[in-house]
Amino acid sequence: MNGRTAAEQRLAWLLCAPAVLAMLAVTVYPMLYALWLSLFRYDLRFPDQRQFTGLDNYLSVLTSPVWWQALANTLLITVASVSLELLLGFCFALVMHRTLVGRRTVRTALLVPYGIITVVAALSWRFAFDPTTGFVNGLLGLEGAWLAERGTAFVVIILTEIWKTTPFMALLLLAGLTLVPGDLLRAARVDGAGALQRFFRITLPLMRPVIMVALLFRTLDAFRIFDTVFVQTRGAQDTGTVSLVSYNTLITRLNLGLGSAVSVLIFLCVLLLAALYIKGFGIDLSRREES
Amino acid sequence: MPSRAGESVPVGVLWIRRGTERKKLRTMTNTTSRLKPSAAALLLCALLVSLTGCDERAPQTPRLRWYVFAEPSGAFAEAAGRCSAAAQGRYQVELAPLPTDADQQREQLVRRLAAADPDIDIIGMDVIWTAEFAAAGWVLPWSGAAARRARAGRLASAIESASYRQTLWAAPFTTNTQLLWYRTDRIATPPATWDEMIDMAEALGESGTIQAQGARYEGLTVFFVSLLASAGGSVLTSDTRSVSLADPSTRQALGVMRRLATSPAADPALANAREDQARLAFETGTSSFMVNYTYVWPSARANAPAVAQHMGWARWPAVTAGRQSRVSIGGINLGVSSHSRYPALAFEAAACIAAEPGQRLAATRGGLPPTIATLYDDAQIRRTFPFADLLRATLRDAVQRPQTPLYADVSLAISHTLHPMRDLDPDEDGARLRAAVQRALQSEGLL
Numbered sequence: 255m256n257g258r259t260a261a262e263q264r265l266a267w268l269l270c271a272p273a274v275l276a277m278l279a280v281t282v283y284p285m286l287y288a289l290w291l292s293l294f295r296y297d298l299r300f301p302d303q304r305q306f307t308g309l310d311n312y313l314s315v316l317t318s319p320v321w322w323q324a325l326a327n328t329l330l331i332t333v334a335s336v337s338l339e340l341l342l343g344f345c346f347a348l349v350m351h352r353t354l355v356g357r358r359t360v361r362t363a364l365l366v367p368y369g370i371i372t373v374v375a376a377l378s379w380r381f382a383f384d385p386t387t388g389f390v391n392g393l394l395g396l397e398g399a400w401l402a403e404r405g406t407a408f409v410v411i412i413l414t415e416i417w418k419t420t421p422f423m424a425l426l427l428l429a430g431l432t433l434v435p436g437d438l439l440r441a442a443r444v445d446g447a448g449a450l451q452r453f454f455r456i457t458l459p460l461m462r463p464v465i466m467v468a469l470l471f472r473t474l475d476a477f478r479i480f481d482t483v484f485v486q487t488r489g490a491q492d493t494g495t496v497s498l499v500s501y502n503t504l505i506t507r508l509n510l511g512l513g514s515a516v517s518v519l520i521f522l523c524v525l526l527l528a529a530l531y532i533k534g535f536g537i538d539l540s541r542r543e544e545s
Numbered sequence: 546m547p548s549r550a551g552e553s554v555p556v557g558v559l560w561i562r563r564g565t566e567r568k569k570l571r572t573m574t575n576t577t578s579r580l581k582p583s584a585a586a587l588l589l590c591a592l593l594v595s596l597t598g599c600d601e602r603a604p605q606t607p608r609l610r611w612y613v614f615a616e617p618s619g620a621f622a623e624a625a626g627r628c629s630a631a632a633q634g635r636y637q638v639e640l641a642p643l644p645t646d647a648d649q650q651r652e653q654l655v656r657r658l659a660a661a662d663p664d665i666d667i668i669g670m671d672v673i674w675t676a677e678f679a680a681a682g683w684v685l686p687w688s689g690a691a692a693r694r695a696r697a698g699r700l701a702s703a704i705e706s707a708s709y710r711q712t713l714w715a716a717p718f719t720t721n722t723q724l725l726w727y728r729t730d731r732i733a734t735p736p737a738t739w740d741e742m743i744d745m746a747e748a749l750g751e752s753g754t755i756q757a758q759g760a761r762y763e764g765l766t767v768f769f770v771s772l773l774a775s776a777g778g779s780v781l782t783s784d785t786r787s788v789s790l791a792d793p794s795t796r797q798a799l800g801v802m803r804r805l806a807t808s809p810a811a812d813p814a815l816a817n818a819r820e821d822q823a824r825l826a827f828e829t830g831t832s833s834f835m836v837n838y839t840y841v842w843p844s845a846r847a848n849a850p851a852v853a854q855h856m857g858w859a860r861w862p863a864v865t866a867g868r869q870s871r872v873s874i875g876g877i878n879l880g881v882s883s884h885s886r887y888p889a890l891a892f893e894a895a896a897c898i899a900a901e902p903g904q905r906l907a908a909t910r911g912g913l914p915p916t917i918a919t920l921y922d923d924a925q926i927r928r929t930f931p932f933a934d935l936l937r938a939t940l941r942d943a944v945q946r947p948q949t950p951l952y953a954d955v956s957l958a959i960s961h962t963l964h965p966m967r968d969l970d971p972d973e974d975g976a977r978l979r980a981a982v983q984r985a986l987q988s989e990g991l992l
Contacts, residue, residue: 297988298659299681299950320991385814386826399814402965490761490964491816499991505652507954508659509988516991 285521292514299508311515320499321516325523328495330408331483332476335415339472340465342416343423350424351431368421376485379414404491411493414482419475423468430464431457470531474524496520606637607887609894613669613877614650615642620910621669621898627906628897636890638667638898647671647763651953658683658882666885667895669877670715672706672945673763673952676785679709680950684880687713691892695899702943703916707878709948715878716899719913722872722939723771724932725859726827726835726842728852735859739772739801742834742862746810749833756823756835759806759815761964766946766956767873768836769963772798774871774944776864780955780982781947788982792975797864799963799971799978806966816965828852836861838875839930843912858932860939874943876916914940954985957992 292311296304315321346364353360367375382388383400391397400406434457442452458465480497483489489498500520504513613621625638641664643650651674657665658678670678678684687695695716696704703717725742727735731749736742746753758764770780778794781787805811812818812826820837827835828849835841845853861870879895881888897903904915909929914936920926921937930936947955958981963969984990 298655299677301659314990318991384822386822386829397813399812399817402814402816487817488761502957503991505656506648506957507988507992508655512991 288514288517291510292518294511296511297507297509307511311511312519314512315515315519320494321496321519323492324489324494324496324499327408327493328477328479328497331412331415331479331495332473334408334412335419336469336472336476338412338416339420339423340469342420343427343468346420346424347427347431350428364424365421367417368419368425370418372418372481373485375418376414376482379410379417379482380486383410401487402491404493407487407491407493411479411482411486414486415476415479418482419472423472426464426468426471427461430461430468433464434460466531466535470528473527473531477524477527478520496523606634607890609636609638609666609885609887609891610641610664611638611667611669611894611898612641612643612654612665613667614645614647616907616911616913618910618912620906620913623910624898624903624906625894627902628894631897632894636887636894638894641665643669647673655683658884661884663884663886665882666887666891667898668715668880668882669718670707670880672874672876672878673956675707675714675878675880676709676948677950677952678880679712679714683883684714685883685885685888685892687716687892691896694896698918699916700918700937700940702874702940702945703876703878705945706874706876715880716895717916718877718879718899718904719907719911720874720876720916720940721838721914722874722936722943723767723836723838723861724935724939725861726837727857727859728833728855729857730855731833732857735857736834736862738866739805739862739864743804743808743810746834747808749810752831752833753810754812754826754832754834755805755808755810756812756818756827756832756837757805757815758819758823758836759811759964759966760817760819760822761960762819763956763960764819765960765964765966767875769798769802769959770944770946771861771870771872772801772864774873775861775868777868779944780959781949781986785947785949786986788979788986790975790979790982795975795978796971799969799974801864802963802966803969803971806969811967816967839914839932839936840912842930842932858935860935869942870939871942871944872939873946874940877913949986951986951988954988954992955982958982958985961992 293306293308294304295307295310350357350361350364380401383390385391385397385399390400398406400410438456438460439452442456447455478497479495480501483493483495483498484501487493489495489502496516497520500513500516503509503516507513611621611625616622622640625640629637643653650669650671654665654668654674655677658681668678668684670684679686692713695707695713699717700720703720704713706720707713707715707717725735731752732745736745742755746755758768773780773790773794776794776797778791778798779789782789806815812823812832814822814826818826823835823837824841824844826832827837827841828845830849830852842853842856842858845856861872863870879899881891881895885891899916901917901920904917904920905923905926907913908915908920908926912929914930915921915926918937921930921933927933946952949955959978962974962978962981981992985992
């Protein structure tokens, strides 16, 4: 029996090996390489001046107001968009769950924004809010240039994000809703529980693991926001995010050392967020799969 | 087309290009022969067939790849086609289209250049890349007779835009600069200075809007450099190694920016406006002034004939009365990549494209002003650019954006520090700007 388990385990590892190797090649190697590069003063334009500088790049990033401003912006966008997406996503999920007629049409219609490429979505929102070519000002009887002010630019960016990814949230939550046993809800109804009571006492607690996973996915995703901001403001009006800082440093300025340090710091932030969710809120990704 | 022949025998093409690939393929067949003789024999046969197939077709015409922004009228393609035809099989120029946005062109190019991509032969270089590409060793210098021919009859400012440290790094091809566009039905004589223009615009009220470039991007740097040079200042010292930004010119330039941005005559979307937003807004007819490149003229004639009918042009406004404005020069010069497989042919092709017929095509078809000074007297060119004399005069006094290998950093520092213009404090922001440009020149810290 023991020998067989061992053999099975070996087989399992062998079967996994190609995937593991592929992951090592395409994710672990670049990550370690970025970590290595971040310890150098290294500009692609002046490869001869490459020089080991230890943690100088990190020091330079962490003492820069640009980084902290970008981090604050990123967190603002993340918190605002994810929390609103959760609320809206729940509404959509309930609608999709309860629809009796045209169920397929309703679900498809709700999923359309998620199928649109982010850059295209960001561009169409930018044009919609443009004071010259857009329709939003005409519709609301306003005259302002939305993307030219920090506050309103954030509104447009966050709205774009919400419009674009709420369907994803709704889809995950819908899957969670189908997990709630109908018997339980009917029994509660017989016991005299109202609709609200049933939702908060039965549906929500049973869906907690699903909600947490949905939040985790979206938070990590939102934290890396790049396309929307790049297309709509390019980080102007102090709307820059950490990904944009990394892009500016790596791609535009070709400063591999400094840019890699920024990327490593973003990675650490993402890691921290994931740890916070998993330890702090007690999400158990593996147990969910078993049940 | 020779490339089509190449597609039918891909292996053969590889062998012509890179001798090392050949060795690789041989070792591959050796190892396979140990594994399965029959399969190896088959493979060998296939290789031999393709080898002989290729030998029959050789020698192939060298294919020169010209990386340049996707010019919509097809003028570049035609110029390249003419030179290829004239070369009678010695080379064939093929276009590799890049995005129209200069920042994005550079992003795509520099990654290839830094990786020593041999696919690039000729580069359509924006004037602001000259120092960077030259210092990084990505382009080959022009020297001797080729340099003399590339310089002959070209506008001095265009030659300067293609030079770095007294060496020519590209053949001046097209150029560009901004003019002042105004509504002749509302303004009798165009304003000479920015202050005058803002006064005029404010007096006009609703329809007085001034269109300019105020978004946080390269265009804001262009705007600032033009204002600064018009006030008599410069961003870097003449050796381009340290920051200048002396007062009072810096304060004057910042003062104009602030006055414009806080004036009721500014477009509410100024802080997000690029060239195209300005053009579109002017074409709606609600604006009376615009600083912009020459492409707005054919565009207005096509999109808004009613506006074009009353569209006048004048010299870019001065900062101080009595001192002619100096406007940033733009344009595309042709460089030869250091990693080109056929550098001699690439120089020849670049010189051919940048010669008079190529410039004429780019001007009449693509609307890109030529760098050959005498072309501005040509009747055909003057039909395309009715403002040819004004354009040439502006180009003669044009100012170069800072010619440093760290231009990308310097430009980011300028546009990030000066944005949004309405919040500028001319008395204090000069010091902030100096510090930011200084940091950029040392390639330090985030921007």
